[in-house]
Amino acid sequence: MKNVLVTGASGKIGMCLRALLKGVYPHLRWSDLKPPADLAAGEDFVRADLADVRHVEAAVDGMDGIVHLGGFSVEGPWDTILNANIVGCYNLFEAARRKGVKRIVFASSNHAVGFYPRRRRIGIDAPVRPDSRYGVSKAFGEALGALYAFKHGLAVTCIRIGNLNDAPLDERRLSIWLKPEDLVQLIRIGLEHPDIRYEVFFGASDNARGWWDNEAAFRFGYRPQGRSEDHRDAALAAQAKLPPDRIGDWYQGGTFCSDEYDGDPDLSPI
Numbered sequence: 246m247k248n249v250l251v252t253g254a255s256g257k258i259g260m261c262l263r264a265l266l267k268g269v270y271p272h273l274r275w276s277d278l279k280p281p282a283d284l285a286a287g288e289d290f291v292r293a294d295l296a297d298v299r300h301v302e303a304a305v306d307g308m309d310g311i312v313h314l315g316g317f318s319v320e321g322p323w324d325t326i327l328n329a330n331i332v333g334c335y336n337l338f339e340a341a342r343r344k345g346v347k348r349i350v351f352a353s354s355n356h357a358v359g360f361y362p363r364r365r366r367i368g369i370d371a372p373v374r375p376d377s378r379y380g381v382s383k384a385f386g387e388a389l390g391a392l393y394a395f396k397h398g399l400a401v402t403c404i405r406i407g408n409l410n411d412a413p414l415d416e417r418r419l420s421i422w423l424k425p426e427d428l429v430q431l432i433r434i435g436l437e438h439p440d441i442r443y444e445v446f447f448g449a450s451d452n453a454r455g456w457w458d459n460e461a462a463f464r465f466g467y468r469p470q471g472r473s474e475d476h477r478d479a480a481l482a483a484q485a486k487l488p489p490d491r492i493g494d495w496y497q498g499g500t501f502c503s504d505e506y507d508g509d510p511d512l513s514p515i
């Protein structure tokens with residue numbers, strides 16, 4: 246893996262990866278709607294709107310692998326999600342196919358399965374249960390990844406990122422925390438492991454209160470270093486300051502589930 250493109254370079258995770266991937270691959274290219282504020286001379290940056298296939302083709306040209314972070318990263322109006330995450334994701338995979346890119350790592354989200362109750366432990370075989378239009382777009386990206394893997398031979402890894410931060414911020418995030426260095430491990434498995442064809446991993450660190458069976462990632466050698474219980478006291482103190490949220494506190498997706506909720510008032514036990 247010599248030439249690697251990272252989309253969403255100016256966002257939170259992109260900025261993090263600019264530091265953590267330095268020197269890992271000989272040629273890193275960064276792309277976003279606008280360059281990162283601290284772009285250094287000599288860094289390869291291509292400005293591209295994911296919704297414009299010509300921009301995307303120019304960005305992926307000459308690349309061996311792509312880490313696809315770009316898009317709208319929370320719940321939003323349908324048109325926003327449609328353009329950035331549905332059309333944008335399609336353009337990315339299709340441009341990659343046309344330009345002969347071999348591998349894609351797609352930043353999926355826990356919100357693709359947010360409507361599972363917290364008391365349920367799930368694996369990647371659990372059907373998607375998106376908790377938002379945003380979550381639907383991530384389920385779409387995972388499905389698109391499977392199409393391009395099995396029909397067009399790309400090696401695709403979808404990482405259902407929990408919450409990336411230096412430390413877990415509250416009780417929910419004690420269960421879904423992802424330490425930045427652990428994300429780098431998962432990305433490197435996706436870009437480098439010889440046996441990847443199509444995989445879905447949970448982007449979670451070593452979280453004792455975790456809800457996800459990450460067996461697939463462990464089989465590929467993932468050994469998370471972050472332990473969320475080391476941050477338990479601070480996270481629970483922060484949680485104590487939050488108002489209760491009957492729906493959000495029951496489901497894995499938290500406030501993404503309670504926002505706009507006008508469904509069954511009885512909480513699903515399954």
Ligand SMILES: NC(=O)c1ccc[n+]([C@@H]2O[C@H](COP(=O)([O-])OP(=O)(O)OC[C@H]3O[C@@H](n4cnc5c(N)ncnc54)[C@H](O)[C@@H]3O)[C@@H](O)[C@H]2O)c1
Nearest residue numbers: 253255256257258294295314315316318352354406408409
């Ligand atoms: N941060 C997390 O904990 C987390 C959790 C789950 C999933 N994710 C996913 O990981 C990815 C990165 O997350 P983040 O926190 O860095 O998000 P972010 O919002 O900070 O960054 C996303 C970047 O995508 C760019 N972008 C948006 N629309 C675009 C378009 N049409 N064309 C080109 N670029 C566009 C934005 O300019 C932004 O810089 C996202 O896909 C997000 O959904 C993140």
